Every structure is written in structure tokens, then in C-alpha cells.
Amino acid sequence: MKVRDRTGAGNQRSSGPAQHAGERLPAPVRERKPALAALAVLLILVGALGATVLVLRAGDRIKVVRLSADVPAGKAVTDDSMTSVMVADDPGIHYVPWSQKNELKKLRAKSTLVAGTIPIGEMFSDDMGLPDGKAFVGLALKEGQYPAGIKTGDEVSAYRVGADSDKDAAGANALIVRSAKVSDVVRGDNSLVGSGSLPVTLLVSSSDVEGLTQAAATGQVALVLVPSPTS
Structure with a gap:
């Protein structure tokens, strides 16, 4: 009798742990992070605002x-x-x-x-935009009568040249215009700087117009670049 009781008691004790092993542990509660959610919403709003600003600026x-x-x-x-x-x-x-x-x-x-x-x-x-006392004079210059590389904005001097031109006391070509501004240089599609005929417009003092146009009419004008003060 004692042996059976012990055996039965042992069976009762061993059945306890088997029942606990089949039970599930409770799932952990997920921690909510409201700060991260708010940050995500804020970033979305900032991106939308930036896109709106770009569109508005493009419209301006x-x-x-x-x-x-x-x-x-x-x-x-x-x-x-x-x-x-x-x-x-x-x-x-x-x-x-x-x-x-x-x-x-x-x-x-x-x-x-x-x-x-x-x-x-x-x-x-709405006018010619000429300063007081100034005038435009157009020249048609041949090769050798203008410096290579002449361009709009250059400052030049104009001399009378040729066999029949007046000479100064030293025998040099006579100065017609001491200082003139190149207002325009017209080059054809096939023309090159330093070769061929070149139409040039000069902005000169009104007092120099007569002498310059007379020399230009006979093709006796040559231009010389005036060095800038820094050159």
C-alpha cells in the first residue's frame, strides 16, 4: 500500500509542470512614440511648403x-x-x-x-543718344587703313594719308582727329579682320566732322589705336 501511494503521488506531482509548459506568455505591450509621429508629420508639411514656394517663385x-x-x-x-x-x-x-x-x-x-x-x-x-557737340561719321576703310582687331569701343586717332595728303612740318601724315570712339564695325559673313574693306563708324567732335569727311571721300583716312592709360 505504501508503494502504490508513493507511485500515485509521484504521478500527480509530475503532471503539474506539463500543464504549465503548454500555456502562452502574455505579449509585451508596444511602446508608442508620439514625438516621432509628430516629427514625421512636420517633415511632410515642410516639404509641401517648400514645393509651394518654388511654384510661387516660378510664377513670378x-x-x-x-x-x-x-x-x-x-x-x-x-x-x-x-x-x-x-x-x-x-x-x-x-x-x-x-x-x-x-x-x-x-x-x-x-x-x-x-x-x-x-x-x-x-x-x-528716342533720339540718337548723341552727347552735345558730338557726331557720327562713317568710313569705308581699305586694308592698311585700320588696325587689325579694331572693335566697337576702341579709341582711335585719324590721320590723312596718301601721296596728295598734307604733311606737317616734320613730313608726317597730318592729324585729323586726335581722339574718336569706334561706335560700330560692320563685317560681312566672309570678311576677316585686317583684310578687305571695312565699314567703321566713329563718334567724333562736331568740329572734326568736316576734315574727316573730306579725307574719307578721297579714301585718305587711316586709323591708329590710342593706347589706354593702363597699357
């Missing part, structure tokens, strides 16, 4: 005139010397709207404008 851009070629002083802008470009609209800058390009062609540049410039209204006038 306007199409204006941009010079694609040099425009000499006193000359008008042509279709070949301008193109369009988009810029940020600024009421304080008087850009020339692309829609007004035809009106711009009726005006004259007050000073020489270089290619790449985005012009503004103050750069133009």
Missing part, C-alpha cells in the same frame, strides 16, 4: 529682352541682336518685356551695350 518670373550681339551707341536693337530670357520679376528694375521688343527697336542706345546684357529702359532714348 517674366520673359524679357537679352542682347545677343553688341549694340553700338546711337544704334537701335534689331531682331538679330536680341533674344529672350526668363528673370525674376522685380518692380524696381525696368526690364524690357519681350512683348515690347518691337517698341524697343524704335529707340537708340545711349552708350555701347555688349552682348549678354539684359537691358533696362534707362539705357535707351
